[in-house]
Amino acid sequence: MKCESCNKKLATVHLTEIIENEKKERHFCEDCAQNVTNHFPKAPSPSDILTSLINQVSPEIREMSKTTCPVCGISYLEFRSQGRLGCPMDYNVFKKGLLPLIERMHGSSQHVGKVPANAGAEIVKKNELIQLRKELNEAVERENYEKAVELRDRIYELSGNVEDGD
């Protein structure tokens, strides 16, 4: 069957038009179909609706939606739907998304309270940890997972020895 519009190419798109209870079959080639369907009002897809809703409620989600914590594996979207973070590292990984949330919850985002007893030694480690986390993110971005696992283990080791207590 040839396209009813250009009458040249093979009709591959078959539309059923209903006008005042009268059904009409129409057949177009791909190019002509494009022109015809462009005139139809396009209904937004469910994912379009969802995205626009999310953008209205929490604009940071769009930006953060592809971020996943390389340490615990939680994605920003999972966090937003469950309301619970996966590990302490998330505060760094999701910082951009978390900051406005934390500001809204607490009216501030800078801790001024108590510092744990052993934080002195911690602060020394902190710089190294920040560096390691940066490297970890880079490794993940480059899809160098072997390196990422190595870095993750080093981060865990530095941020508190798992075997310490026993």
Added chain:
Amino acid sequence: MNFQGMLKMEIKDLSDNTGEWLRGTGKESDIVISSRVRLARNIAGFPFLSRANLKQRREIESLLRKTIIERKIAQDVSYVNLNQATAIDKLFLVERHLISKEHAEGEGERGVAFGKSETVSLMINEEDHLRIQVIRSGFELKKTWDTIDEIDNILGESLNFAFSSRFGFLTACPTNVGTGMRVSVMLHLPALGMTKHIEKVFNAVGKLGLVVRGLYGEGTKVSGDLYQISNQFALGKSEKEILSIIESVIPRITSYERMARKALVMESKDQLEDRIWRSYGMLKAARMITSEEILQLLSQVRMGVNIGLIDDIEMQTLNELFVLTLPAHLQKLEGCELDSAQRNVIRASYVRKRLDGL
């Protein structure tokens, strides 16, 4: 240490008594039932619980349990493994405010350590790895803070808490991040409830970033005219600042309640007295009392004692009855499972016994 056996062996001892925070002592204890502070802590190097596997959960539980017992956090610490506890035992601990509802309903390796006086309780693997709680009778925030601060310091020497200089103590839910602290003061406000002025209190505390909750914390409904006022923010203010905000609000609410009581006595003395005496009569004579009804009756009688109408009941007895007549306590007392109709009978007879001083 295994407390499982102890819960069964000493069932009578425990179910017939309550923690010290129900003694009815301390400042403003006619209105302020208790002052409570809790701190949320997580151990660095472990994921939060939603992402922890079984092995990690077990490691966290064991590390915290051992540290708590070794460092002798409170006198005669008991430990209950909630993963092995029966449903009634768990409910029993919730009723005593030693664990939260979420902790009872949780899954996997988790437990609670508490001191003999039940002033201190440490929940392991609740929403965070560790939730430290100190609860005292009356309006005693300073003392309560001093106790919990010391425990936190001792544990902080042995444990590496997840902490950042920017966000403070890191918690599973960002609502707790920072100090990880929630201060809750439990108030008995029958006159404000009766005169509907309680709404004004809600609005006023809301403006200060505080929130009003029911008897068992988040999401629980208000009953027995008991309200908990707590902070919503945990970051950007020091522990002392958070305490002082609540410290300054409570006396305003208690004096408002006292004014409302005076007004009731002045304006509708007969109705008020009738209501209180009827409640007292019900408690002393009824043969079946539901858990809902008992809270209302106890609340009325408690106010009767406070305004000097009733003088033959100890405040401690009334405070304790709020907890001792709860479902799991009654079942522990009887030593068997009871349906709600059976509980209503046991509840009424237990209250009669306690009020007659038998």
